[in-house]
Amino acid sequence: MPNSKKTTKTTKAAAKETKAQQTDTALKELESKSKRKNVLMQGNEAVSYGALDAGCNFFAGYPITPSTEIAEILAAELPKRGGVFIQMEDEIASICAITGASLAGAKALTATSGPGFSLMQEGIGFAKITETPCVVVNVQRVGPSTGMPTSPAQGDIMQARWGSHGDAPAIVLYPDSVKECYELTIRAINLSEKYRTCVILLLDEVLGHMRESVRLPDMENVRVINRIKPTVPPHWYKHYDENQKYLSPLASYGEGYRFHVTGLTHDALGFPTNKATEGAEMMERLRKKISYNIRDLVQIESHQLEDAKIALFAAGISARSAKAAVAIARSEGVKVGLLRPLTIWPFPDEAVRKMLQHVETVIVPELNQGQLIHEIKRLTKDKSDSNVIGLQRVNGKMITPNDILRKIKEVM
Amino acid sequence: MANIPQRVVHEYLRHDKKFPHVWCAGCSNGTVLGAIIRGIASLELDRNDIVMVSGIGCSSRMPVYVDFNTLHTLHGRAIAYATGIKLYKPNLKVIVITGDGDCTAIGGNHLIHAARRNIDLSVILINNNIYGMTGGQCSPTTPHEALATTMPYGNIEPDFDICQLAMGAGASHVARTTAFHTQEVQKMVVDSLTHPGFSLIEVMSICPVIFGRLNKKGGPAQMMKDLRDNSIPLTAVDKLPPEKVEGKIIRGTLRKEIQPEYCDVYADLVARVQNMGEDK
Amino acid sequence: MPKKVERAKMGMIIRDEDTPEKMEVEYTDVTDPGDSDSPVLIYYNWCKKCGICVAFCPTGCLGRRADGAPYVANPEKCIHCETCDRLCPDFAITGAKDR
Numbered sequence: 099m100p101n102s103k104k105t106t107k108t109t110k111a112a113a114k115e116t117k118a119q120q121t122d123t124a125l126k127e128l129e130s131k132s133k134r135k136n137v138l139m140q141g142n143e144a145v146s147y148g149a150l151d152a153g154c155n156f157f158a159g160y161p162i163t164p165s166t167e168i169a170e171i172l173a174a175e176l177p178k179r180g181g182v183f184i185q186m187e188d189e190i191a192s193i194c195a196i197t198g199a200s201l202a203g204a205k206a207l208t209a210t211s212g213p214g215f216s217l218m219q220e221g222i223g224f225a226k227i228t229e230t231p232c233v234v235v236n237v238q239r240v241g242p243s244t245g246m247p248t249s250p251a252q253g254d255i256m257q258a259r260w261g262s263h264g265d266a267p268a269i270v271l272y273p274d275s276v277k278e279c280y281e282l283t284i285r286a287i288n289l290s291e292k293y294r295t296c297v298i299l300l301l302d303e304v305l306g307h308m309r310e311s312v313r314l315p316d317m318e319n320v321r322v323i324n325r326i327k328p329t330v331p332p333h334w335y336k337h338y339d340e341n342q343k344y345l346s347p348l349a350s351y352g353e354g355y356r357f358h359v360t361g362l363t364h365d366a367l368g369f370p371t372n373k374a375t376e377g378a379e380m381m382e383r384l385r386k387k388i389s390y391n392i393r394d395l396v397q398i399e400s401h402q403l404e405d406a407k408i409a410l411f412a413a414g415i416s417a418r419s420a421k422a423a424v425a426i427a428r429s430e431g432v433k434v435g436l437l438r439p440l441t442i443w444p445f446p447d448e449a450v451r452k453m454l455q456h457v458e459t460v461i462v463p464e465l466n467q468g469q470l471i472h473e474i475k476r477l478t479k480d481k482s483d484s485n486v487i488g489l490q491r492v493n494g495k496m497i498t499p500n501d502i503l504r505k506i507k508e509v510m
Numbered sequence: 511m512a513n514i515p516q517r518v519v520h521e522y523l524r525h526d527k528k529f530p531h532v533w534c535a536g537c538s539n540g541t542v543l544g545a546i547i548r549g550i551a552s553l554e555l556d557r558n559d560i561v562m563v564s565g566i567g568c569s570s571r572m573p574v575y576v577d578f579n580t581l582h583t584l585h586g587r588a589i590a591y592a593t594g595i596k597l598y599k600p601n602l603k604v605i606v607i608t609g610d611g612d613c614t615a616i617g618g619n620h621l622i623h624a625a626r627r628n629i630d631l632s633v634i635l636i637n638n639n640i641y642g643m644t645g646g647q648c649s650p651t652t653p654h655e656a657l658a659t660t661m662p663y664g665n666i667e668p669d670f671d672i673c674q675l676a677m678g679a680g681a682s683h684v685a686r687t688t689a690f691h692t693q694e695v696q697k698m699v700v701d702s703l704t705h706p707g708f709s710l711i712e713v714m715s716i717c718p719v720i721f722g723r724l725n726k727k728g729g730p731a732q733m734m735k736d737l738r739d740n741s742i743p744l745t746a747v748d749k750l751p752p753e754k755v756e757g758k759i760i761r762g763t764l765r766k767e768i769q770p771e772y773c774d775v776y777a778d779l780v781a782r783v784q785n786m787g788e789d790k
Numbered sequence: 791m792p793k794k795v796e797r798a799k800m801g802m803i804i805r806d807e808d809t810p811e812k813m814e815v816e817y818t819d820v821t822d823p824g825d826s827d828s829p830v831l832i833y834y835n836w837c838k839k840c841g842i843c844v845a846f847c848p849t850g851c852l853g854r855r856a857d858g859a860p861y862v863a864n865p866e867k868c869i870h871c872e873t874c875d876r877l878c879p880d881f882a883i884t885g886a887k888d889r
Contacts, residue, residue: 156598177783182597182776187623191590194583194620198563198594201581202602206594224584351579351595352602354558358524358574360582369527369574370582516875516884523881529836530880536840540879692876718840731845734877 136313141279141305142167142209144312145235146175148283149207151320154233155181156204158195160188160214163247164303165237168209189214193221196232197296200225201359203350205287205324209235211303212245212254215261223262224361225296226384229338229346231325233286235299237306240494249494250303250415253466258298259443265381267388269293269395270443272300274417276310282440288323289395293387294348300442302465304415304496328355337368338380344387388444397440398449402428406435408506409457411450411474413439416463416497423502434506442470450477459509463489463497511697512552522547522557524577532571534642536722536730538689538715539569542636545692546605547576549699561604563592565612568643568717569636572607586617589624592631600773603632603703610637611649614670622679625708629772632702633710635672636689638717646720657724672712673764682707685763688737689715694761701763706771714741714759829868830885832860837882843874851885 139147146168149157157176159169169185176183182199186192189210196206210218215236225232240246241253254261258270269289273282282299290297328335328347337357340346349355362370363377371377388395399417402424403409410420417438427434437453439446454460454477462471471488478486489505491497523529533539550560560578564570566585573580579602583591588606596604613621613635624631640658641647648658648665651672655664673684683705687694695713702709716722716733727733737759744762747755830851839858848871853863860883862868874883 156594158594177780178787180780180784184593184597184776186590186593187619190587191593191620191623194587194590195594195597198581198583198591199598200594201591202561202595202598204594204598206598220584221587351561351581352559352599356557356577356579358580358582360574361584362582513872515886515888516872516881517886517889519881530838530882533879535838535879536842537879540881541877544876544878544881690877730840730842734842734846 134314134316136311138309139276139312140167140307140309141273141276141301142237142307143171144276144279144314145209145283145299145301145306146171147314148280149233149287150175150179150181151280151314151317151322152205152284152287153322153324154205154207154287155179156196156199156206157182157208158184158186158192158199158206159208159210160186160192162189162211162214164239164306165209165211165214165235165301167306168235168237189217190221193218193225193232193234197221197225197228197230200230200232201351203352205231205291207233207235207287209237211237211239211247212241213243215254215257219257219261219263222296222298223264223266226262226266226268227361227363227380228359229294229348229384230296230359231290231294231348232296233283233290233299234296235283235286235301237301237303239303240492246494248303250305250496251465251492251494252300252302252414252416252469253492254300255413255442255464255466255469258300266384268298268443269295269388269441270298270300271397271440272413272442273305273440274414274438276305276308277312278440279305280312280314284320284322285397288321291325292323293345293391293395294325295387300414302414332356336366338364338366338383340383340387344383344390392444392448395441395444396446396449398446399436399438399440400449401436401438403435403437403453403457405433406456407433407458408435408509409453409460410434410436410502411438411453411460411462411470412436412464413442413470416465419497419499419502420463422499423506426499426503427506432506432510445473447477450474454478459485459487461487461489461502461505461509463502463505465491465497467492511693511700512548514548514551514696518551519544519547522551522576524575528575531575533568534717534719536716536718536733537568537642538638538734539572539636541689541692542569542634542695542713542715543572543575545695546634546699548692549696549703552696553700553703555603555703559602561592561595561602562607563588563595563604564607565609565617566643567609567612567641568638569607569609569715570612586612586615587620588612589617589620589631589633593620593624593627593629596629596631597773597776600630600777604630605703606631606633608633608635609642610635610639610651610670610672611641614650614672614675621676621710625676625679625681625710627772628680628682628707628769630706631708632699632705633708634699634702635710635712636715637672637712638715638721639669640717640721640724642717642720646724652721656721658721659724673710676710677765680708680769681710681765682769683709683763683766684712685710685766686712686714686759687761688741688759689713690734690737691741691761698763701766705766706774707769828862829865829870830862830874830883831889832862833882834859835882836880837878838880840879842877842879843883846873846877848873
């Protein structure tokens with residue numbers, strides 16, 4: 099609500115017009131203060147500051163362990179910046195509110211955990227089909243159902259891809275450090291604005307709650323992307339008029355572009371259609387928007403893979419254990435490397451195929467009963483899964499470097 | 511009250527798009543839409559500042575027909591989307607078009623919380639006592655013992671008094687009328703758009719093809735006559751003996767109070783916090 | 791709604807006397823809806839023949855054809871009260887003076 103010019107009906111007009119200057123002075127004063135030094139910061143806190151630095155000015159959420167800190171921090175920080183914070187009545191209301199705010203022009207985000215993430219699925223599908231930018235942060239905990247609220251898990255990876263009914267590709271990012279929590283939140287918001295969709299940021303409980311020392315970059319080196327604004331006048335505006343990269347300019351409510359948005363399958367103007375051609379066109383656009391821009395979307399970390407015979411494939415907190423295991427194994431002369439996806443979906447097929455060519459065995463440590471492993475097996479040439487070994491755990495405990503070392507020794 | 515001629519109403523419709531509209535013969539959604547447009551036209555609001563949000567159901571097919579910022583959301587969630595829009599841009603006039611099932615069954619939670627917060631939304635609930643779009647299932651306002659495809663032996667459930675429900679949740683402006691009384695609908699729409707807070711307008715409407723046939727209500731004209739004859743103005747209630755009031759639709763403004771509006775309260779919070787920031 | 795036969799089998803026998811039977815209708819004495827000096831204009835493309843305007847026309851100016859559609863039976867009776875304008879669910883009729 100950067101410059102909420104009040105309607106005549108409210109009596110507090112006096113306090114309003116200094117609003118714009120207040121926001122600017124508050125922002126300048128905040129910049130000079132502490133956050134830019136080296137600080138011990140919690141993962142959830144880093145997500146909150148990543149959101150703010152990326153220009154998030156609307157948060158709607160609902161309390162749920164282990165993501166509540168994000169709501170609490172933004173409840174304190176957003177009003178200082180003239181942004182909107184609201185605790186809604188449930189997670190469904192939260193995803194709907196941020197989508198509504200985004201249609202009005204906001205950069206909107208919500209944060210939740212497993213149970214809330216399940217409730218949000220229909221709303222996520224609506225954001226995807228209407229191509230409305232927003233970000234959902236899912237700090238995973240042990241499932242299913244209430245599970246272990248304060249213990250880490252990685253069981254929502256497939257839900258992040260297939261959770262909502264029907265086909266619509268997903269953009270899902272997964273950090274593995276507090277600093278990356280900050281960076282990938284900014285990236286998630288940027289990608290949601292650029293690709294006009296709902297981007298999901300996966301964390302796990304450990305990442306959300308652990309503290310690491312981190313120095314946030316100064317604002318001038320933070321790259322912020324805003325949605326493409328339409329240049330044509332309203333009567334030529336098509337809400338889904340894509341350019342060559344299947345990306346399309348996005349107007350907001352209240353700017354003179356009186357467009358229609360619906361969850362029904364729709365034509366380029368946004369009006370509902372049952373015509374097979376228009377339906378196919380819409381679904382193609384949703385698919386190509388991701389598949390056409392794989393290079394821009396996929397981000398991986400390749401760690402000592404060049405000469406590796408055994409490769410580890412892990413994300414999030416499991417990747418931290420994997421890095422330690424690689425270090426120890428290498429010190430004992432074992433050629434082990436790690437491939438870590440920062441972008442889980444779209445899945446980094448190309449990088450995995452390249453790895454599979456020169457690696458004998460792949461070990462996939464993950465805190466679930468086997469999810470990432472299916473994607474690796476999908477990409478093995480002979481489809482035999484002899485050389486793809488899972489290391490799975492769902493008891494709320496993390497996979498330790500020693501667990502991985504033992505598995506490496508078994509496999510050698 | 512301003513008499514807005516039909517030709518002005520047509521200026522608000524998206525003609526190139528969708529006419530004749532999708533509603534059945536005699537369905538009062540079209541009549542109510544006409545009254546809503548007349549209310550908006552009489553206020554001469556800037557169309558760019560009007561957002562019409564709806565959920566899923568017969569009445570929720572309304573926004574596509576009008577030339578405003580329009581949003582057709584998920585079943586029951588219109589009010590949640592509207593809350594997001596209104597909070598981010600408080601200068602916009604946000605109108606929610608919803609139905610008895612959409613708003614009080616699946617959407618009940620959002621209704622009571624938006625009412626509690628007193629956020630400035632104009633919720634126009636078109637109550638046809640049935641799930642029409644899906645073919646005639648029982649809704650929270652289907653009359654006791656009435657027929658529905660999911661109550662083939664008569665509805666055994668008691669129904670909601672939606673206005674009491676909203677007032678109980680704290681709505682600051684609640685009114686009820688019927689689709690027959692189009693000028694009352696127009697007036698109440700104007701009231702809701704000028705009322706700085708949560709407004710719920712319940713418009714009792716007819717569903718001749720589904721509810722009407724199932725319950726042998728005698729067709730569109732007869733059902734409209736029933737709305738006219740089975741409703742009494744609020745002002746007449748205490749003048750009439752109880753048996754005259756029993757079972758009648760009571761039309762009128764049941765509550766219209768000024769209470770702190772949520773966007774104002776939030777704007778004050780922002781001002782207060784930013785002043786706190788400067789004092790240090 | 792399921793066809794009458796299915797409805798009967800489902801035990802839901804509904805006699806809907808209000809729906810006019812399908813029949814051939816010859817348009818003989820109907821004034822042309824576009825006729826400018828007709829007090830009431832009817833746009834038959836949008837009109838769904840619900841009969842509400844005919845039922846509530848206070849002066850009986852409107853009549854109902856066999857297929858249920860309204861027509862201006864007694865033009866002279868129109869008092870331009872616009873009841874038909876307001877009650878029509880299809881925006882398909884106007885009795886307004888300044889139309």
